[in-house]
Amino acid sequence: MSESQGRLLGWREIPIGGIVQEPGNTAKNDMSAWRTFKPVIDQEKCVRCRLCWIFCPDAAIIEVEGEYRTKSGRVYKVSYHVDYQHCKGCGICANECPVKAIKMVEEVR
Amino acid sequence: MVYYAYFQGKAPDVTKKRFKTVWDIPKEELLAPGHRMCQGCGAAIVFRHLLKAVGKDVVIVQATGCVEVTTTVFPETAWRVPYIHVAFENAASVASGIAAAIKALKRKGVLPPDKKVKVVATAGDGGTFDIGMQALSGMLERGDDVMYVVYDNEAYMNTGIQRSSATPWGAWTTTTPVGKRWRGEWRWKKDIVGIALAHRVPYIATANPAYPLDLIEKFRRAFETEGPSLVHVLSPCPPGWRIPPDKTIEVAKLATLTGMWVNLEIVEGQPRVTVKVPKRKPVKVYLKMQGRFRHLRDEDIAFIQKVVDAEVERINKWVGEEAIGPVVEE
Ligand SMILES: Cc1ncc(C[n+]2csc(CCOP(=O)(O)OP(=O)(O)O)c2C)c(N)n1
Numbered sequence A: 001m002s003e004s005q006g007r008l009l010g011w012r013e014i015p016i017g018g019i020v021q022e023p024g025n026t027a028k029n030d031m032s033a034w035r036t037f038k039p040v041i042d043q044e045k046c047v048r049c050r051l052c053w054i055f056c057p058d059a060a061i062i063e064v065e066g067e068y069r070t071k072s073g074r075v076y077k078v079s080y081h082v083d084y085q086h087c088k089g090c091g092i093c094a095n096e097c098p099v100k101a102i103k104m105v106e107e108v109r
Numbered sequence B: 001m002v003y004y005a006y007f008q009g010k011a012p013d014v015t016k017k018r019f020k021t022v023w024d025i026p027k028e029e030l031l032a033p034g035h036r037m038c039q040g041c042g043a044a045i046v047f048r049h050l051l052k053a054v055g056k057d058v059v060i061v062q063a064t065g066c067v068e069v070t071t072t073v074f075p076e077t078a079w080r081v082p083y084i085h086v087a088f089e090n091a092a093s094v095a096s097g098i099a100a101a102i103k104a105l106k107r108k109g110v111l112p113p114d115k116k117v118k119v120v121a122t123a124g125d126g127g128t129f130d131i132g133m134q135a136l137s138g139m140l141e142r143g144d145d146v147m148y149v150v151y152d153n154e155a156y157m158n159t160g161i162q163r164s165s166a167t168p169w170g171a172w173t174t175t176t177p178v179g180k181r182w183r184g185e186w187r188w189k190k191d192i193v194g195i196a197l198a199h200r201v202p203y204i205a206t207a208n209p210a211y212p213l214d215l216i217e218k219f220r221r222a223f224e225t226e227g228p229s230l231v232h233v234l235s236p237c238p239p240g241w242r243i244p245p246d247k248t249i250e251v252a253k254l255a256t257l258t259g260m261w262v263n264l265e266i267v268e269g270q271p272r273v274t275v276k277v278p279k280r281k282p283v284k285v286y287l288k289m290q291g292r293f294r295h296l297r298d299e300d301i302a303f304i305q306k307v308v309d310a311e312v313e314r315i316n317k318w319v320g321e322e323a324i325g326p327v328v329e330e
């Protein structure tokens, strides 16, 4: 059963029909151990094109609303951040970023 | 249409687009993260956008396969919408049953008669082209109000890369190995669009996650079709195609740019290429990226090129314009 649960449920504890009563409960899983490289977004370089957010297979690019002013004076209304709990380190975001604002950095212990 | 009631239902209005720019894509994630699809899985991108296109008033029926196995490890589910899995071969039949149940619940006043709830059946290429074909044919032929999505990673990936009738010519799989006597798959991919068309399906489309707006708009249109619809989506698979996980979108894009995958929309029989490619790239740029084609010799690649050229010509003739241009070497 799920690794995060630690203990197998008894049949009496399982809902009738094996229905899962908490939709989207995979979100509590920590996928970070899948990574060898992690994406790091350079907020100064990023042009907020939304492509990394679109192409991430794991919904691990988070769109955060809020003003961001670059050093050169450009103002953006959103920013993109990596959800490191769910990112598996595939590197699609870095490969697809049109301005190379995402670097894949090796994970070190 | 020329033949009144020839089609098993009604296609939606396709003169307007709902998804014009990337900012039109809803933010809400109805497919939760934390699922076990591989790093860089193309199908994960496809299903994220499927749910963004159709929203919450949906019942997802899914055949056995990678996506089902990796998103529903009991007692967990990545789906934030109603979801049912029964078996490998019967996604379309289960969907037909649920569509009938929704009708009955409306008739009995349990559901408001104007409430729009639609069933979306989904399966892999194995679950569609091969084992699910009978169920799919029945669903299409009866004109059931079901949208069907086939994510095509071109083999039985969940059980370890066995060929299916969607595996392309020349591809290595564990059941079409490369050795002295065999050199990968030697049969051609089955024409699923032609099969759907033969069932008079009012809305049929092919799509590719490298063109997300095209993909999500087609999902929306298929969802709004009255009666059956089918969307066939290319779904790169890093372990099965032997590509690095960061190349999923790049390789998908090359499939379209080489003419090996054409993004089509067939609305009540009228075909249209939705992603035109004025200058085509040679197929070798697509093939060379993937380990499953590593063994191909120059003459094999030339052979695939010839067949793709002929297929492009056929499609251009069918849609009545040069939607896909000639090969231009860079
Ligand atoms: C009747 C039946 N036969 C065989 C299987 C084993 N099986 C499970 S998934 C699968 C392959 C699915 O392939 P496909 O539909 O292409 O989906 P993919 O895994 O590639 O996403 C097979 C053969 C099964 N579950 N049920």
Ligand code: SF4
Pocket: A039, A055, A056, A057, A058, A059, A060, A061, A082, A086, A087, A088, A089, A090, A091, A092, A093, A094, B040
């Ligand atoms: S590396 Fe892959 S999983 Fe991680 S954020 Fe980028 S696209 Fe998403």
Ligand code: SF4
Pocket: A041, A045, A046, A047, A048, A049, A050, A051, A052, A053, A080, A093, A096, A097, A098, A099, A100, A101, A102
């Ligand atoms: S793809 Fe690159 S430029 Fe576009 S939003 Fe992501 S980080 Fe920014």
Ligand code: SF4
Pocket: B036, B037, B038, B039, B040, B041, B042, B043, B044, B066, B067, B070, B153, B157, B158, B236, B237, B238, B239, B240
């Ligand atoms: S084997 Fe392929 S299709 Fe299946 S989860 Fe992995 S990447 Fe996706």
Ligand SMILES: [Mg+2]
Pocket: B124, B125, B126, B151, B152, B153, B154, B155, B156, B157
């Ligand atoms: Mg498959």
